[in-house]
Amino acid sequence: MSGVLLALNAGSSSLKFALYEAATLAPLCRGGVAGLGETGQPAHFSAHGPEAGKLSALASLAPDIDHEGAARWLIDAIAARQPELELAVVGHRVVHGGAEFDRPVRVTPDILQRLSAYAPLAPSHQPHNLAPIRSLLASRPDLPQIACFDTAFHRTQPRLAQLFPLPRAFAERGVLRYGFHGLSYQFIAEELRLLRGERAQGRVIVAHLGHGASLCAMRGLTSVATTMGFTALDGLMMGSRSGAIDPGLLLHLILEEGMTAKALHELLYNESGLLGVSGVSDDLRALEADASPAAEEAMALFAYRAAREIGSLASAVGGLDILVFTAGIGENSPAMRARICAFLGHLGVAIDAEANRRGAASIGAAEAAAEVLVLATNEEAVIAEAAQRLWREGAGEP
Incomplete structure (x- = not known):
């Protein structure tokens, strides 16, 4: 099998994933690690799909594992249990892209630093979104990583919908209504296009x-x-x-x-x-x-x-x-x-x-x-499509 694409969706206490054939986006398996950072609750891994059997047999996770550790554990597990699956590209959900990032982008150290500045605006999510990216940049710097932003879908809103009734100087330095859950809304929009x-x-x-x-x-x-x-x-x-x-x-x-x-x-x-x-x-x-x-x-x-x-x-x-x-x-x-x-x-x-x-x-x-x-949403599918597109276009090159 040729390369595979991994879509990661880090939440406040979970890390969802989906694994696809990179060339075709044929689904291989999906699942997640739940209970991350929850006191007294051990982290729990689950997976389903054609290639899930080998991963589901893995030993239990460390009870105090964090998002970065869970991502590293998952990638190591894929390599150990399914060595024929060569990781070609990883797509990530990133909650906040601000006004600067209105479309998916390959993450470089510079972009990671700029995204870190938005952590105070989404403290329950942004640090967890960026932790796996930071870990992979250090361990596999040549692996393309694509950030997909929850805020990007809402950049089509008219200016009045984005403004706060504050002095203009605040808006000029980026204090605007950004909106979130954009990957979910993007998926639902496409489903509605097909259905209605x-x-x-x-x-x-x-x-x-x-x-x-x-x-x-x-x-x-x-x-x-x-x-x-x-x-x-x-x-x-x-x-x-x-x-x-x-x-x-x-x-x-x-x-x-x-x-x-x-x-x-x-x-x-x-x-x-x-x-x-x-x-x-x-x-x-x-x-x-x-x-x-x-x-x-x-x-x-x-x-x-x-x-x-x-x-x-x-x-x-x-x-x-x-x-x-x-x-x-x-x-x-x-x-x-x-x-x-x-x-x-x-x-x-x-x-x-x-x-x-x-x-x-x-x-x-x-x-x-x-x-x-x-309608069931599927943020990982949106991440996968964007990551594949940039990978194919060569926009994966930093």
Whole structure:
């Protein structure tokens, strides 16, 4: 077999991967390492696909392994268990590319340094995205590594959608609304193009609902507006992130309650959202199995906040033709989909309860004006296609 392409997608506590034939993008296996950096929880590896058997037989990971170690372990495992697979190119999800990086690029030491400057804007992700890149640059400097940016999809937004109402000097030095989950939205846009043709060119809102959550409004399958902004903390209520919050409240916590910047960071990123409101868990599955009033209130608030933002984005595109649910919650929670859609009758949304319950691809009621779809996202496929394109074009040369 000729060379293989590895797509890496580092999350806050996980490292997902997909392995393809580099020349054809035929899938070989996919999986991931979960539980990275979680106290008391050992890291766990899983894989499936035609070439997954040899990897799945591997010994357990060190319990305290980090993202860089997990990536190194995975690449070493591929070499050890499947020596016929020669690694030709690696594609990476990188959450923040700022205004500078609006398309995939081969990572050099200089570009790595520039990307590191965005770490404070995505502290739960950017350092983990860059750790495997840094490790491979040191150990295999000639191996092409392609960075694919979550922010790039949103660079089509009009200027008004990107501006904050702050003094102009801030925008001029890059303080803008960037948006995230762009690789997911790019995949869904292409799926809609294939599935709905001309209708998909209309007013579309995609709900990427997972531990991190955001919405994207599209026209012509390009991003017009999104809920996340300068950082991935903005917008929707999430698993443990607050989402949008009154800045006056933050000033109150600092000035009146003496909260430090570090404590405020911990509160907003790791102690809020579903976890904070419920006091139970940041995992919707655990809340749906919990009968406590606090768990119910957390789920109700999550749906309310999502529905309010869908209404806001509908204003940005002039209505709603298609609503898409994707990502972990969007794809797997019929109850949450129903909660959110119950608020959206004024936008022509109504769902077929039975289709929603069984997780059909189309869950909208037949008579409803707006179509409602449930589509699985695949960020690794977007990464792989971009990495292959640059590798073939020779843009892999630094």
